[in-house]
Amino acid sequence: MMTGDMPKAAAPAGSGWRDRFANTPTLLPGIAMLALVLGISIAGVVVNLSDRIAVMAGPVNAPPSLNFPLGTQREGRDVLALLLLGTPNTLRIGLIAGGLGVSVGTLLGLTAGYLGGRADWVIRSLVDAGLTIPPLAVLILIAATFRVVTVEAMGLVVALTAWMYPARVIRSQAMTLRERTFVQVAKLSGAGVGHIVGREILPNLIPFLAAGFVGAVSSAMLMSVGLEILGLGSQRDITLGSILYTAILNAAVFRGLWWWWLSPIVMMVVIFLALFLLSVALDAYANPQRRGS
Amino acid sequence: MSRSYLVQRLGSFAATIVIAATLNFLIPRLAPQDPIAALLNRMDSKRGLVDGAEQLVAQYRETLGLNDPLPVQYLKYLENLFLHGDFGYSIAYFPNHAGDLILRAIPWTVGLLAVATLIAFVGGNLLGAIAAWPRTSNVMRRLIYASMPLSVVPYYFLALILLQVFAINLKVLPLGGVFTVGTSRGFDVQSILDLVSHLVLPVLSIALALTGFWALSMRGSMATVLGQPHLTYARAKGLRDRRVFVRYGMRNAMLPQWTALALEVGSIITGGLIAEIVFSYPGVGMVLFTALRTADYFVIQGVVMFVILGVATATLAIDLLYPLLDPRIRLQ
Numbered sequence: 353m354m355t356g357d358m359p360k361a362a363a364p365a366g367s368g369w370r371d372r373f374a375n376t377p378t379l380l381p382g383i384a385m386l387a388l389v390l391g392i393s394i395a396g397v398v399v400n401l402s403d404r405i406a407v408m409a410g411p412v413n414a415p416p417s418l419n420f421p422l423g424t425q426r427e428g429r430d431v432l433a434l435l436l437l438g439t440p441n442t443l444r445i446g447l448i449a450g451g452l453g454v455s456v457g458t459l460l461g462l463t464a465g466y467l468g469g470r471a472d473w474v475i476r477s478l479v480d481a482g483l484t485i486p487p488l489a490v491l492i493l494i495a496a497t498f499r500v501v502t503v504e505a506m507g508l509v510v511a512l513t514a515w516m517y518p519a520r521v522i523r524s525q526a527m528t529l530r531e532r533t534f535v536q537v538a539k540l541s542g543a544g545v546g547h548i549v550g551r552e553i554l555p556n557l558i559p560f561l562a563a564g565f566v567g568a569v570s571s572a573m574l575m576s577v578g579l580e581i582l583g584l585g586s587q588r589d590i591t592l593g594s595i596l597y598t599a600i601l602n603a604a605v606f607r608g609l610w611w612w613w614l615s616p617i618v619m620m621v622v623i624f625l626a627l628f629l630l631s632v633a634l635d636a637y638a639n640p641q642r643r644g645s
Numbered sequence: 646m647s648r649s650y651l652v653q654r655l656g657s658f659a660a661t662i663v664i665a666a667t668l669n670f671l672i673p674r675l676a677p678q679d680p681i682a683a684l685l686n687r688m689d690s691k692r693g694l695v696d697g698a699e700q701l702v703a704q705y706r707e708t709l710g711l712n713d714p715l716p717v718q719y720l721k722y723l724e725n726l727f728l729h730g731d732f733g734y735s736i737a738y739f740p741n742h743a744g745d746l747i748l749r750a751i752p753w754t755v756g757l758l759a760v761a762t763l764i765a766f767v768g769g770n771l772l773g774a775i776a777a778w779p780r781t782s783n784v785m786r787r788l789i790y791a792s793m794p795l796s797v798v799p800y801y802f803l804a805l806i807l808l809q810v811f812a813i814n815l816k817v818l819p820l821g822g823v824f825t826v827g828t829s830r831g832f833d834v835q836s837i838l839d840l841v842s843h844l845v846l847p848v849l850s851i852a853l854a855l856t857g858f859w860a861l862s863m864r865g866s867m868a869t870v871l872g873q874p875h876l877t878y879a880r881a882k883g884l885r886d887r888r889v890f891v892r893y894g895m896r897n898a899m900l901p902q903w904t905a906l907a908l909e910v911g912s913i914i915t916g917g918l919i920a921e922i923v924f925s926y927p928g929v930g931m932v933l934f935t936a937l938r939t940a941d942y943f944v945i946q947g948v949v950m951f952v953i954l955g956v957a958t959a960t961l962a963i964d965l966l967y968p969l970l971d972p973r974i975r976l977q
Contacts, residue, residue, distance in 0.1 A: 484661045484960070486911030489952040490668060496937060496945050497676045574799060581801065581919055583937050600923065605805055606820050608813050617802045623793055628797040 364612070376636045382629030389623050393443055395452045396436035399464050404433035416611050423611035425595075434595050435615050441503045442592040448507025450569030453514025454561060459567075461519040462549055465526025479516045487513035488578050493585035503589045504616050505580070510572045517563045519570075525560055561640035563568070563631055570627040579619065592616040614617070651965075658961045665953035669946045670722045675716070680942045681754070687736055711779070732950065733943030737935065743943040746932055747951055754928035755955075757844070758917045760820070761851035762906075769859025770902055774895050776860065777867035780886075789864060792857030800920040804850035808923065813847060819843050821925040844911075847924045851917055862905055867898040900971050907963040911956045 403409060408428040416423045422431040464475035492514060500506050529535060530553070538552050578583055580593025581600065599605070599613040673680045725731045732743040776786045795803060811818045819825065823843045824836075870876065871894055879893045921930030929948055936944035946958070 363808065385868045481657075481660060481664055484657070484957065485665060485668075485953050486915050487955050488915040489911075489956075492933070492937075493668065493672050493945065493949045496940075496942070497672050497680055578915065578919055581922065582934060605808050605813075605923065608809075610809050610813075613805055614809075617798075617805060621798050621802065624797045625794055628793075 353593050378629040379633035382626050382633060385622055385626035386630065388441065389443070389619075389626060392436065392619075393440035396438075396440045400435065401430075401433040401437055404430035405437065406528075409433075413607075413609055413612075416610035421616050423609075425598070425604075425609070425612045431595075431612060431615055432450035434590055435592075435619060438590045438595055438616065439619055439623075440590050440591045441586075442573055442576065442620075444503050444578035445510060445591065446569040446573035448504060449514045449563055449572035449576070450563075452508070453568045453572065454459045454565045457515040457518025457520075457564070458522050458557070458561060459524025460515065461463045462517070462526050462553065465523040466530055466545075466549055466553065468527075468530075472523075475519065479523075480521050482513070482516045483520070488575055489577055491579055492582065492584065495579050500579075500584065500586050501588055503591065506576055506586050507572075510575045513575070514568050514572050518568060519566055521560060521564055522557060523558055523608075526553060558632065563634035563638050566627055566631040566634060570624060570631070573620075573623065592620055647897060653959065654964055659663075659904070659955055661957045662954065665950055665957075666723060666726055667719075669929040669950060670719055673942065673946075674718075684736055684940075686943045702724045719852065726950075732947035733942050735941055735942045737939040737944070743941075743947040746944060747929060747947045749931045750927060750932045754895070754917065754921065754930065757837075757847055757921070757926065757928060758851070758913060761822075761848045762846075762855065762913060764848070764852040765855030766859055766902075766906065768862045769856040770895070772856065773860035773863025773865075774834070774867045774898060776864045777871060777898075778890060778894075779871070783889070789857075789860050792853075792860055795854045796857035796861060798854070799852045799895070800916045801923045803854055804846070804923040806852050807846050821923075823927060847926050848919060849901055850920055850923075851913075854916075858909075859902065862903060863898060866901050867894055870894055875898075903963060903967055905972060907960045910959040910963075914952055914955055914959075918948075930949045 381572060406429070409430055410420050410424040410428050412428045414420060414428075420430050420432065422435065424430055425434070455620065460475050460479075464472040491509060494509055494512065498509075498510055535548060535552050538548050543552075562645045576585070576591070577593035577596070580591055581597050583597055583601070585591060585594045585597065593616075595616045596613055599609070599616075604610075604612040682801055730744060732747070735741045735743045744834050751846060772789065772792075775781050776789050808820065814819045819842055821843075823840060825839050825843075876889065876893050884893075918928070918930030918933060920926075921928045922934045925931065929951060932944060933948040935941070936948065
């Protein structure tokens with residue numbers, strides 16, 4: 353997708369890791385950006401910031417200064433400290449929802465794709481119907497009904513819609529793998545369903561699972577930030593979305609307090625871009641025919 | 646287009662609507678504290694403030710059938726929704742109907758999203774096609790990479806940044822809303838210019854983000870089409886570049902873009918609603934934002950229904966128009 357400008361003839365079949373990197377030029381920048389975000393998250397978890405985010409920890413609505421590099425907000429809390437605490441929480445929501453979504457989706461996709469028949473019909477109808485409804489609309493209704501208190505609860509709520517897309521992708525892959533010779537051989541040699549699905553099919557799905565996981569984490573974070581901006585976020589924990597929500601609610605933009613809302617946005621741009629670059633690379637790895645197109 | 650396809654497509658449209666209504670019915674009833682019961686209690690508390698509130702609430706309990714068994718409540722809910730188009734009352738703007746609040750906001754939202762999507766779809770496809778064309782300069786091609794960060798982040802990010810630059814720093818465009826406070830609203834040149842100046846930033850923030858998205862996928866699609874034999878043949882015949890580019894290249898490369906548009910409608914609408922909040926734009930998104938802060942449950946339900954209905958209708962329209970664009974489908 354991102355490689356080259358015109359479709360090139362397929363590179364000569366190389367087996368070394370060098371060739372793989374040549375086909376996925378977005379992999380290393382993606383990993384580098386992600387490492388930066390993870391470093392910031394770890395700092396946020398390790399360093400004790402409770403003094404800095406206390407109300408009146410500094411002057412109110414102060415622009416960036418030496419003492420407060422990213423300024424302070426309406427209650428005098430340090431925006432840098434809020435950012436350090438919010439980043440890991442937002443990542444946690446993405447990981448919980450993305451992990452659950454991919455696990456449940458894989459389970460359902462494998463069941464539907466491998467078993468076929470009635471199970472397939474039920475799961476496929478459920479997924480097809482579910483995918484016609486924009487997930488954020490349903491999540492708004494759910495979050496407005498059951499008020500979300502913690503980051504973990506937020507992850508669970510977002511996970512409710514995160515399984516459908518992985519289920520569809522894994523189902524179609526499982527269906528093609530089912531017909532492949534090595535699966536047929538295993539079946540003929542008397543292997544049980546558990547062995548075939550777990551040992552023959554699943555290992556072949558790893559690239560798709562990796563790409564699906566990155567995609568699911570990214571869209572789960574997008575959903576959670578969307579909910580948080582609407583005021584439906586966790587009422588207890590600080591996240592990147594909740595910093596934005598309080599900034600918008602207090603008209604930070606109209607009052608020219610740019611440092612309050614700009615830093616969470618920059619952080620999220622880095623996160624989303626990193627995951628996008630990573631998913632492009634994984635996609636190229638999972639679907640070699642798409643390389644260079 | 647075969648009749649069975651049409652029937653099947655209309656069937657799945659109807660199914661989506663029924664699922665949406667069912668979710669709207671079921672979710673509040675699964676909660677440990679039914680938000681609708683809470684809402685009616687709050688309505689009841691307004692009895693002294695609003696004339697006839699008591700009768701309205703009593704009548705409402707009756708129509709919702711809150712004392713009936715669940716299946717009866719469900720049927721009554723569907724009847725209210727589909728036969729009477731009744732979403733219930735707004736508590737914040739009691740005794741206004743939730744449906745009326747949303748209806749008043751819909752033209753604003755539809756107008757904003759339609760203009761922004763149109764600009765982005767036309768501009769993005771053209772940019773993407775040009776980037777894939779072999780005789781395009783490298784500078785032009787690199788431009789697409791610059792649009793990449795915009796296409797992976799939500800619209801409201803760009804909305805905030807554009808507001809800061811153009812309304813705060815440069816002070817060339819207004820901050821939010823759709824009219825300057827204190828001016829007359831009529832059909833004169835000045836009012837229309839005022840309105841347009843308020844619309845520039847909301848439209849731009851959605852259109853810019855979407856342009857990158859369309860350009861990226863169009864470039865891939867165009868590159869595939871350009872590699873096909875009939876294009877080589879067209880060139881060998883001596884057709885002029887422009888004709889090859891538009892009639893042979895873009896026309897074919899556009900087809901997957903229409904399908905992508907149908908898939909993207911959901912995120913355009915939900916993303917647009919949030920962008921409205923940043924601009925205090927009087928659309929459905931702002932109605933939702935206010936409703937969420939006042940726990941105005943029937944309005945929230947109504948907005949969710951509007952979003953699902955809007956996405957389903959737009960997708961249906963694109964699917965039904967698609968055979969007109971791709972003659973191969975019509976023949977099947």
